[in-house]
Each structure stands twice: as structure tokens, then as C-alpha cells.
Amino acid sequence: MKAVFYYFERDLVKWLRGRLTVISSLVMPAAWLVFVGLALPTKFTDNYLEFITPGILVMTMLFSSLQGGSLMIFDKILGFLNKFLAMPSPRESMLYGKILFIGVRGLLQATVILLIATLLGVRILNPVHIFLIYLTLFLFSVFFSALSTTIGLYLSDHDSYSAVNSMISMPLFFTSSALMPYEVMPAWLRTLARLNPVSYAIDSTRMLFEGEIPVHGLIGLAIGAGIMVLLGTYQFRKAVV
Amino acid sequence: MIEIRKLSRSFGNLIAVDNLDLSVGNEIFGLLGPNGAGKSTTVMMLTTLLKPSSGNAKVCGYDIERDSKKVRSKISYVPQDMAVDRKLTGRENVLLYAKLYGIPNRNSKVEEVLEMMELSDRASDLVATYSGGMRRRLELAQALVHKPEVLFLDEPTLGLDVSGRKKIWEHIRMLKAEGMTIFMTTHYLEEAEKYCNRVAIIDKGRIAVVGTPENLISSIGKDASLNEVFLENVKTPEEQAGFNSTQFRNLLRRR
Numbered sequence: 020m021k022a023v024f025y026y027f028e029r030d031l032v033k034w035l036r037g038r039l040t041v042i043s044s045l046v047m048p049a050a051w052l053v054f055v056g057l058a059l060p061t062k063f064t065d066n067y068l069e070f071i072t073p074g075i076l077v078m079t080m081l082f083s084s085l086q087g088g089s090l091m092i093f094d095k096i097l098g099f100l101n102k103f104l105a106m107p108s109p110r111e112s113m114l115y116g117k118i119l120f121i122g123v124r125g126l127l128q129a130t131v132i133l134l135i136a137t138l139l140g141v142r143i144l145n146p147v148h149i150f151l152i153y154l155t156l157f158l159f160s161v162f163f164s165a166l167s168t169t170i171g172l173y174l175s176d177h178d179s180y181s182a183v184n185s186m187i188s189m190p191l192f193f194t195s196s197a198l199m200p201y202e203v204m205p206a207w208l209r210t211l212a213r214l215n216p217v218s219y220a221i222d223s224t225r226m227l228f229e230g231e232i233p234v235h236g237l238i239g240l241a242i243g244a245g246i247m248v249l250l251g252t253y254q255f256r257k258a259v260v
Numbered sequence: 261m262i263e264i265r266k267l268s269r270s271f272g273n274l275i276a277v278d279n280l281d282l283s284v285g286n287e288i289f290g291l292l293g294p295n296g297a298g299k300s301t302t303v304m305m306l307t308t309l310l311k312p313s314s315g316n317a318k319v320c321g322y323d324i325e326r327d328s329k330k331v332r333s334k335i336s337y338v339p340q341d342m343a344v345d346r347k348l349t350g351r352e353n354v355l356l357y358a359k360l361y362g363i364p365n366r367n368s369k370v371e372e373v374l375e376m377m378e379l380s381d382r383a384s385d386l387v388a389t390y391s392g393g394m395r396r397r398l399e400l401a402q403a404l405v406h407k408p409e410v411l412f413l414d415e416p417t418l419g420l421d422v423s424g425r426k427k428i429w430e431h432i433r434m435l436k437a438e439g440m441t442i443f444m445t446t447h448y449l450e451e452a453e454k455y456c457n458r459v460a461i462i463d464k465g466r467i468a469v470v471g472t473p474e475n476l477i478s479s480i481g482k483d484a485s486l487n488e489v490f491l492e493n494v495k496t497p498e499e500q501a502g503f504n505s506t507q508f509r510n511l512l513r514r515r
Contacts, residue, residue, distance in 0.1 A: 025359045029345065036347045098341025102402075105307045105337040107329055108360050 022108035026116025073224035074197030084163035087121035091171030121164035266315035278465035290456035336403035361406035393424030468493035
């Protein structure tokens, strides 16, 4: 299981050395928070910034988890996958390393968002709630990064992956409860938003910001993440021989 | 070290490897053949990256399907692609492999293989600054860090300049002298002739001939080369289609 950490370390060091990618991944969510959270003249809620912060947090995790599938695709295209598959360390440790890296990278982004949100006046929470927010976001990230990495194992074409990615990520985001409360949604959108797994994470995070503990949300996310990891493990184990 | 029995692999209708029988001892063994002959497919089956459609093979006494994990712990595989992390240093690239293989005293072992591949003085530089030849040697260093019994090399000298190729071959010879078995594919027949203990020429997934380069050459005639042995045994797609090069040249001249 040490191999998981070594694969994680490899991706992390490579990411940190590409300074531009680090900066861009931190600027994008901050821009959402400032330009949408502060500037949009909405009448949905009393404090729109406070309302949208959980949405931006989950959105950031969603986008970076889905985009994380390209890590696997590049490893495959560039020949790293074959070299790693020919090694005796368990093949699924590659998957877990990717999940861990994508999750940690997402949580770093989330930290930046939380800091900016606090500076902009979103209420400061107690440590238990902050920890549970991180847990919620991480479980959510595990679900989507396990999915995207497993998809990456089977695709060998980066362009079609990013096409599929942008095709599902934007609709998932806009049909969630990120931008507006259920009450002001049109009925058709409300139905979609209730079914959308992204809403689960957003509603749970929102409850945590309000000082409640979303027991059902957390259990649901943990079950979803667990199932996705099991499916991914199975696929990686049977990867070729 | 390697025993291949009636190994076959097909992709849909295409039979890439067709009832291959081959046994390789402690030697430098070269698998030669035209593009698409089934060389890489064979190597990928032996390195447990691809399931055979039928037949079986043993590497270091372990079955490639039933004991695939044992096989993986005895071998190293360097594919054609030159997959080394550009944003890591040479040392970090080798260290990753030492960690993944769980090598004891890994730091000294890493320095040892870097030294062996003559990369010590550049080990702290990012791989992005390495030449093609250095990257290939770095891949060899990665592959050697756990002292494999069999080393699989897919086109190890592809795309390197003359001195780079010579260096790789010298290293391969040195590894053989230390007792390692080397199973490789190549397109450079002069190199195979000079450095391989035995070669096999495969075409359309079947072995055409196998033997020492000297024996194969002398069976063709004096002063021949492995190139002629190759052309004798391998039909190009053009020849099969009835392509006549003289006719083609005349056609071009007329225009």
C-alpha cells in the first residue's frame, strides 16, 4: 500500500513544479467567487455570497476531479502505464494514488476559496464543521476521480476525453443547487437538481455552513465513493493479465 | 529463462502472434521482423501486459498467466515510448522505481545504477534537459534498480544517434556479462548481428528462422549479412501485392 503514496507523490511533485498549472487552478475558483458571488444582482437570498460559496467549493472539486482523468490518459499515451503495469506492486494502487492526488489538489483549491470567502465576510465556522466540510468535499472528489480515472484507463484519446468531460461537467453543475435555492427554480430544473449527485454534496456543505451536520448527506456520499472505488479497483485489477 | 509454447494472440480477425514456439536461455536474444510482425505483441504477452489468446509461456519458471505477479517481480520492461517524467530529476525518476519495487537501501542502490549508466553527474538535473540517449539510459537505470533476471527491451536504440546507440549496446553487453538475460526487439539488423547471441526473425506472427547470427548468415552464403537473411525470410507487403519496383521507376521516369 506504500505504492499508493509513491504514485501520489509523483503526481504531486510534477504538479507543483508546473507553476502555471498551480496558479491557474487557484485563480479560476477565486474568480467565480468574486465575480459571480459578489457581482451578480440576485434576489434569491439575503446574502448571495454565503449562498454560493458551498456551490463554488463543490464545483471546484467536480471540475478538478473530472479533469483528473486526463492524468491517467497521459500516463497511458506516454507509455508510463505499461511500465507501471509490468511492476509487481498492486495495480489498483495506481488508481488510489490518483484519487488521493486529485482529492488533495482539490482540497488545496478549496482552502483558497474558503480563505477568500472568509475575507469577503462569510461567517467563520468552528473546527468540527471545517473538518466535515473537507470530508464532504473529499468524499465527493473520490466519487468523481475514481470514475474519471477508470474511464481514463480505457480511453487512449485525450481530445475525446475532454470533449466528454466538458459535455457532462457543465450540465451537472448548472442542474445542481449551486447557483439558486430549490424554491426559485423552475419545476423541471427542481426535479433535475434533486436527482443530481452534485446537489447532495452542495446541500451537505451548505448545511455545514449553517452549523448543522448532514448525516444523510455524508453517508450517501461515502456509499457512492465506496462503490465507485470498488468498481475502479475491479477494473484496474483485471487490466490485461 | 523464457519458454514459449504455441503462444497466439489475435485482435479481432488479425492474428498478431501465431502459434509461437521459442525458448531463450541466458543470452542476448533479438526478436527481428518487419513492422506489424508481432514483436511488440509477443513482448507484451511475456511481460504480462496482454493476455494470450491461446498457448502459454513461462518466464523464470513462472507461468505468465497464472503467476503473473511473480513474473513481474523477476523482470523489467522498457517499452519504445521513452516514458520518463520530464518534470522530475534523473535521480527522482529512478528513486520512484526503487520505492515501487520496495528496494532495501534504496538511496545507495539508486546511485549505483545511475553511476552504471553514466548519469551520476547529471542526476540532479530535470529530465527535460536530457538528450534522447540519456533518457534511454535513464530508463535502463530504472529497469535495473531491482536487479531483474530478465530485461525486456522494445526497440532500445530507436531514434538515437550513432554514439548513443553504441553506448546502449555496450551497457546491454555489460548486463549480460553480469548474468542478466536480455530479450529485445530491434529494426537495426547490423546491431543485432554484432551484439545478439541469437536472433529470431518473425513475420506475420510466425517464426521464420532462429539461430545465431553467424549460422543464419552462413546458410545464405559467404559475405552475406543479416539484412539478406531478413529479406530472404520476410515478404514485404509490396512484394506480396506484386509490386514491381523497376516498373514503378520507369513509370515515374516517363512522366
